[in-house]
Amino acid sequence: MPREPAGPGPIADPRLRILALVVLAFGFSALTDPRALALMVVLTVALAWRFGLPPAVLARRLRWPGVVVCGLVILLPLLSGETVLVRLGPLSVRAEGLEAALGIALRFLCIVAAAAALLAPVPLPRLVAALRALGLPALMADMALLMLRHIEELRQGLSRMRVAMRLRGAPTGFWSGQFRGIGWALASLLLRSHAQSERIYHAMILRGHGAAEAAPERFRASPGDWSALAVLVAAGTGLLVLEHML
Amino acid sequence: MTFRNVSLLAVEGLAVGHGGGPPVLSGIEFRIAPGERIGLVGPNGAGKTTLLLALTGVLPAAAGGIRLDGRLLALNGFTPEIALVFQQAHDQLFCPTVAEDVAFGARNVGLGGAALDRAVAAALQAVGIASLADRPIHHLSGGEQRLACLAGVLVMSPRILLLDEPSGALDLRNRRRLIELLRGLAQAMLIASHDLELVLELCPRVMLIDDGGIVADGPAAAVLGDAALMAAHGQEIPHSLTRHVGEGHRHPVAGPTARPGKAAVAGA
């Protein structure tokens, strides 16, 4: 089957995208020195530009974890450290805490941006296949693919069931005993899925599942992919070395 | 006391879609009189289910509104007068046993104690599954599940029943039984179905929807018997309206399969 490239950017092979991301993300997470952090930001901006990361994609990924990070970034300067910079009434902003908070915010932003730039364009099933090729156990890869396949269907099933509850007057609000209703809807969905999974297993056997060791999907990395990976790995390790030398 | 020109439900210039997308239906305009039974037909993805959901007030209207007895329906309010029986029975049944599932709605319209028990028993009796009261929902056959759904909404004494594909997956015996049951109910009904024979048996009036609006609304025999209209919207005339002489099985309209190169895309 013809395969479209994994997305914009110099790496087409999703396996190499994952490897590059692992090196960069773990490398970034070890940086604390302000100069290393500055270089990290420069590298991330270059990466986002080169891989064509749309700002909307990044913004969507920042929403969830952003809450936790924002909480820390606001609290840390007030709670942590001795050197008081500014007093705001009963609160005082301290240097060590501020530094730690800035580090956290920058590392968080850069890792999320790098992950979004490298992985967001790769379709999820392809990502799972790439992980399988990198050594993810077959059992987990199969689970992941089957699960992906059913998420949308189940989401619609659950929302239809909740509409059905509301149409028959299920009260909303905290103290309405609706937990039992939610639990029952969830249990119904589980029962249904259990029966369905049996039929799916039959469908798989009927089309030869396990009859032959199906060949895992092949990936081909071009020389260009490898050189781009080498550049990114060198940049990531370079930052780590810099952090330790400074 | 039922006057045809007294409308129970009035839909006025309604436009409705899913989750902020473009409207699936627009400019929908019709009235339902008390006790009236209307068939709703149209191809896969025409918006039959969408229309029924909109009438219950679950989907926000992009334009227009729905009036019940002249009062405007509130979004996401609870309107026990309008009841929906879902296309898939298992989406509607979520309690462990039949009796509990029927009691769920009854409790929410304010019944309790002995009155609750009486109402549940009466509803089960009405659809003829009194003997299944204590059976777990998941051990029922398809036909029984659909009857349980019906009992679960009848117990709230609705004035309008919205039925989505009521005969789907039923065998002919269960289908016939369902038809007899529906024929015996006094409520107004809107029945969405691909089963045109069922529509023909139950509904004096039929609405055909396609291309985001109502394309025909009139007496059942006139709408369903109009070969040109039906063919234009991917339907076939029901067998019982064609003049068959038992000499085989010829279909009156070749239908859109005659157009070459068109895949079976409908719902998109």
Place this chain on the structure above:
Amino acid sequence: MTFRNVSLLAVEGLAVGHGGGPPVLSGIEFRIAPGERIGLVGPNGAGKTTLLLALTGVLPAAAGGIRLDGRLLALNGFTPEIALVFQQAHDQLFCPTVAEDVAFGARNVGLGGAALDRAVAAALQAVGIASLADRPIHHLSGGEQRLACLAGVLVMSPRILLLDEPSGALDLRNRRRLIELLRGLAQAMLIASHDLELVLELCPRVMLIDDGGIVADGPAAAVLGDAALMAAHGQEIPHSLTRHVGEGHRHPVAGPTARPGKAAVAGA
């Protein structure tokens, strides 16, 4: 080269049930000739799905056996000659995209590389959904899903197709398209359906099952047109076999709803 008395599949005294329970069907005995199309009708819970599953070898036989070309079928073995299209399309499609789902079976019959790609493309072409190859499975309409299921089994070049309720949830346009498609295939087929008009159009021979066995097996018009037999097993004669004169909608047999006090219990 197709002789009616050369049997492709022979079922001999088969009894089969679910998970160690009592057999749902027993004493099943019939033969299918190459290229023959047989309809399988019967009420909800009669065991149509069970029989089709048994024929593929995923359900253990309590007695008897199934022979393909004279060889006995092994339990849970892989027999690409016999292909089943499930009642619920979404149970059968488990890969992320249409092309991958079709390739799944092809890979397991030993295809690979360019031959695999060619076989997948040919199968998609045959059912007319070549343009949907890279679409995710859950973005397909019901009709398209069923065509994808069919492509997924056709790619393994089966000699017998088992179809479970192929027209369920399809609108008339998609149903008509499916009928034309099936009519054009050379494989032998066993089609379980409540849609008697479809059975009548496709199958010269019909088997009626009920009460745990085959109660009738013969030419379609004879079996489906036998009012007494059909009524006794909760069926109705299809409209196209009754001599209608378009004067309304009367059903020829009152059916078992005439028996009082009998709930719509069928599947149990």
Place this chain on the structure above:
Amino acid sequence: MHIPDGILPLSLTVAGLAAAAGVTAVSLWRIKARPDPRADVPRAALMTAVFFVASLVHIPVPPTSVHLMLSGLMGMLLGWFAMPAILIGLFFQAVMFGHGGLTTLGVNGVIFGLPALAAFGFLCLVRGQGGPACHAVTAFAAGAGAVMLAVALFTAVLLAGLPAHLDAATERRAILALALAHLPLAVVEGLVVAAVLGFLRRVSPELLRAA
């Protein structure tokens, strides 16, 4: 309770990854010891999908709304499949919504996985004892307990990973505040889990034994 990227030092994220990999290896080894490990994959995958979807449901808890965590329930229904299932779920949450993080996948896996396995062990211990009321109480305890255990692990990891300028009193206050903030979630989750298990026990007890 997902820990995002960028907060924890390298040593902790790598240790978390190693721990998660270890627990997963043990789980896979136990699964492979079954007569037909493949037969359970569709079931485990589908149930995982149910949990993934259910964890996106908002429940109003004044003044905000919470998401179910459900790791206790996963442990009780999936058994040894819980850990691989949780890792897969976390990976997709991170990749699809940015919920959690990629470097913290291992740490988060431990935070959610250990309570799941603890609930599984708890269920094995008390299996089949007492009447319906007793069952409801154990189910509530398992559901709510799993949440509290996860909160404890979350807090411990966070405090270990933050810069060491915090004094002991601040740490104690932070732990207390976090525990109190999650109390409503624990109660909600306990109630939902009790309802799910009560339903399954009445309607389909074999599902509870399947794990």
